[in-house]
Amino acid sequence: MTLKDYTITVLGCGVMGTAVSSAILKSKVEPFPAKLIACNTTEAAATLALETLNSPIVEHSFGLESNRKAVSQADVIILACKPFMYQTIYDEVKDSLTGKQLLISLLAGTTISELTIFTPYVAKVMTNTPARFGCGTAGISFSPEAEAKYEDLVLKLIGTVGEAFKIPEKNMDAATALIGSGPAFCLLMMESLIDGGVRMGLPFEVAKLSAAKVMEGTARMVLETGDHPAALKSMVCTPGGTTIGGLLKMEDAGVRAGIARGVEEAAVISASFAKKK
Structure with missing residues (x-):
């Protein structure tokens, strides 16, 4: 060639x-x-x-x-x-x-x-x-x-x-779960942010644009700074403020574990494909 x-x-x-x-x-x-x-x-x-x-x-x-x-x-x-x-x-x-x-x-x-x-x-x-x-x-x-x-x-x-x-x-198989399935997981999170914004009174289009730009900007921040997401997250958490309150509610609902387990399950399913042949 x-x-x-x-x-x-x-x-x-x-x-x-x-x-x-x-x-x-x-x-x-x-x-x-x-x-x-x-x-x-x-x-x-x-x-x-x-x-x-x-x-x-x-x-x-x-x-x-x-x-x-x-x-x-x-x-x-x-x-x-x-x-x-x-x-x-x-x-x-x-x-x-x-x-x-x-x-x-x-x-x-x-x-x-x-x-x-x-x-x-x-x-x-x-x-x-x-x-x-x-x-x-x-x-x-x-x-x-x-x-x-x-x-x-x-x-x-x-x-x-x-x-x-x-x-x-x-x-x-891990790459299949994180890279291949990851956009769907992010879109679920984005949809949830939109729903929350609409629930609290934002017009849908405003909530959609805001959620998309928040995720885009946050991803760029991680890539540009090279900092661990936990360190960047802590910078947003004012003592007694809105962000830490919202994060604790999400932790109570098992959001972190749910996302991580979702990646794990997708990887397990990917591995099972080869075993079924």
């Missing part, structure tokens, strides 16, 4: 496939792909992906024969289907695989060992939906072959989602 002229084929260009593809296309990453082919099972889904990605280098593909051709053209394959579908997809496209292609998998609960049926060169990625807007997070594990040959390329491509870093594969 020449790094100046390569094709990415996305198998299952739905929510996450589109999110990662959008991040790559909006970036100035070098080497930039010459072509990206968005593959889906139906014409409607493929057309939607084409319209969403909205780039002159994007083509869409749907149906078995078309998708097989797209795989045969690929230098990099992004596997973005549902986890339980990967074996079926492999069976459909195996004759189009060269054994030299790089596979970037976005699948939860599927191991690198399982994915080497496609190619020895496997990068397993756990990212999240904010990737579409360039503010996502991604943990990456590599097969030995992919790490030796394609580590730099993968880190550059996946780094376009926002923040990307290498982790051991044994930590992937």
Whole structure:
């Protein structure tokens, strides 16, 4: 594969496939792909992906024969289907695989060992939906072959989602819970802040904007200062004030433990996927 002229084929260009593809296309990453082919099972889904990605280098593909051709053209394959579908997809496209292609998998609960049926060169990625807007997070594990040959390329491509870093594969279930499921957990917290604001008289739109900006600003504060969240939290707690009163109510309700246990449960479920096969 020449790094100046390569094709990415996305198998299952739905929510996450589109999110990662959008991040790559909006970036100035070098080497930039010459072509990206968005593959889906139906014409409607493929057309939607084409319209969403909205780039002159994007083509869409749907149906078995078309998708097989797209795989045969690929230098990099992004596997973005549902986890339980990967074996079926492999069976459909195996004759189009060269054994030299790089596979970037976005699948939860599927191991690198399982994915080497496609190619020895496997990068397993756990990212999240904010990737579409360039503010996502991604943990990456590599097969030995992919790490030796394609580590730099993968880190550059996946780094376009926002923040990307290498982790051991044994930590992937935890990453699935915190990175992959984390946006839903944050949205639940945001929804709760909105509800509280509305309960106390704020118009919904004001409460929504305020909650979103509070979470955005707080995240930025943690990243910019590097301080532990507990230290930053203590700076907001005036003795006898509103914040410490509200925090104690949340502690009484088990909010801290509930969130931590939610991450734990999501990781346990992710690990169970592999055990069920």
